[in-house]
Amino acid sequence: MIELLKLQKLDMQIVTLKERECELPKQKDKYAIQRERLALEMKNSEDRCKRLLQEQRECTGDIEQRQEKIVKYDGQLYSIKKNEEYKALLYEMDLLKKQISVKEERILALMIEHDESKEALEADKERIQGELSVIDAECAKIDTELDGLTAEREALEKSRQPLAEKVNKGLFSRYERIRKVRTPAVVPLNEDVCGGCFMAVRPQIVNEIMANDKIHACQHCGRLLHFLHRPEVEDS
Numbered sequence: 506m507i508e509l510l511k512l513q514k515l516d517m518q519i520v521t522l523k524e525r526e527c528e529l530p531k532q533k534d535k536y537a538i539q540r541e542r543l544a545l546e547m548k549n550s551e552d553r554c555k556r557l558l559q560e561q562r563e564c565t566g567d568i569e570q571r572q573e574k575i576v577k578y579d580g581q582l583y584s585i586k587k588n589e590e591y592k593a594l595l596y597e598m599d600l601l602k603k604q605i606s607v608k609e610e611r612i613l614a615l616m617i618e619h620d621e622s623k624e625a626l627e628a629d630k631e632r633i634q635g636e637l638s639v640i641d642a643e644c645a646k647i648d649t650e651l652d653g654l655t656a657e658r659e660a661l662e663k664s665r666q667p668l669a670e671k672v673n674k675g676l677f678s679r680y681e682r683i684r685k686v687r688t689p690a691v692v693p694l695n696e697d698v699c700g701g702c703f704m705a706v707r708p709q710i711v712n713e714i715m716a717n718d719k720i721h722a723c724q725h726c727g728r729l730l731h732f733l734h735r736p737e738v739e740d741s
């Protein structure tokens with residue numbers, strides 16, 4: 506029975522390690538979400554700079570088009586005979602010049618805004634890079650811990666077979682059957698109560714277990730009952 510309890514202790518350690526091995530990678534999911542968020546922040550910051558530059562280019566193009574028109578109209582002025590047409594053309598040229606100065610002001614504003622957003626971009630880059638290296642370090646820590654857990658579990662699994670062989674064959678197969686549905690499969694008998702389901706065990710059976718005559722299963726939950734002092738098991 507002591508061997509079986511040792512085996513059970515080992516099996517529970519393996520289960521705990523397996524659970525942790527499943528849990529740990531989930532922490533990395535959280536970091537993956539953070540990475541995506543940071544990438545989006547970076548992109549937004551870059552896009553803002555690009556948009557401002559694009560608008561500057563559009564304004565410059567508009568200005569050039571209007572300047573070309575002005576040059577063209579200026580050439581036409583001399584060939585116009587009618588006063589009204591002459592005036593209309595002058596008015597048109599004046600309008601174009603006004604539009605050009607509006608665009609020029611817009612370009613100045615855009616340049617200032619672009620300078621600011623470039624500074625913000627640099628700051629964002631630095632901050633995001635910092636946050637990413639923290640995330641990388643945390644993920645590396647998780648990987649290291651995971652590797653450690655896996656190695657520990659594999660070592661325990663290796664030691665399981667020799668330990669299992671020490672357990673009485675019949676008892677071992679009962680244990681294997683029970684632990685598929687109930688863990689722990691082996692529980693202590695506390696007074697006359699099953700340590701698994703806390704139901705009372707029949708006095709006759711209690712006596713037999715305490716006399717260490719027979720191995721009994723709890724008639725309520727099916728777990729194997731033992732009457733051994735815990736420290737003995739824990740220490741070994």
Ligand SMILES: [Zn+2]
Pocket residue numbers: 699700701702703704723724725726727728
């Ligand atoms: Zn029980």
